[in-house]
Amino acid sequence: MVVTTKSEAQTLALGRRLGRLLKGYDVVCLDGDLGAGKTTLTKGLARGAGSRSRVASPTFALARIYRSPRWLIYHVDLYRVGPDQTRDIGLEEFTSDSRGICVVEWPRAGEAYYPKDRLEVRLSHLKAGRRLRFVGKGPRSREIIRRLGRN
Numbered sequence: 030m031v032v033t034t035k036s037e038a039q040t041l042a043l044g045r046r047l048g049r050l051l052k053g054y055d056v057v058c059l060d061g062d063l064g065a066g067k068t069t070l071t072k073g074l075a076r077g078a079g080s081r082s083r084v085a086s087p088t089f090a091l092a093r094i095y096r097s098p099r100w101l102i103y104h105v106d107l108y109r110v111g112p113d114q115t116r117d118i119g120l121e122e123f124t125s126d127s128r129g130i131c132v133v134e135w136p137r138a139g140e141a142y143y144p145k146d147r148l149e150v151r152l153s154h155l156k157a158g159r160r161l162r163f164v165g166k167g168p169r170s171r172e173i174i175r176r177l178g179r180n
């Protein structure tokens with residue numbers, strides 16, 4: 030599924046709708062260039078999943094955790110991380126927590142840790158706005174996309 034957003038506000042709103050559909054064990058990988066909107070989408074997602082925390086780019090922290098009444102949202106950013114440096118970040122715990130929703134910016138270095146069934150969002154710049162391509166890697170993530178497309 031491909032969605033285009035014309036503003037930051039539209040990306041936030043899309044993230045909120047996505048966040049409402051997520052639950053424990055869900056993993057969302059956000060792939061795209063600098064400034065493509067990964068953190069913006071995550072802000073909406075965290076809000077939609079019920080968190081009121083301030084979402085900021087975790088580039089220097091590697092991971093941040095936002096709490097909602099139901100979920101823990103693990104927000105990971107592997108921009109500066111190589112595949113040999115991912116061991117101690119906690120990706121295994123983040124992706125195997127029944128209350129955990131795991132969102133990863135620059136996901137490539139963590140490839141070894143994600144479940145097969147994960148939702149990939151590929152973000153790119155348009156002349157005006159952004160394009161977001163949603164790819165479901167298994168039945169659960171395809172179901173999320175179907176529901177996202179319906180509402």
Ligand SMILES: Nc1ncnc2c1ncn2[C@@H]1O[C@H](COP(=O)(O)OP(=O)(O)OP(=O)(O)O)[C@@H](O)[C@H]1O
Nearest residue numbers: 034035036037040063064065066067068069158159
């Ligand atoms: N349609 C849009 N969707 C999202 N952001 C947009 C859009 N149009 C403009 N912007 C702007 O683009 C920037 C996106 O920044 P954001 O931090 O979300 O990107 P990012 O993909 O997380 O970047 P990084 O790779 O540095 O982590 C923001 O400054 C936002 O205001």
Ligand SMILES: [Mg+2]
Nearest residue numbers: 067068086134
């Ligand atoms: Mg970011």
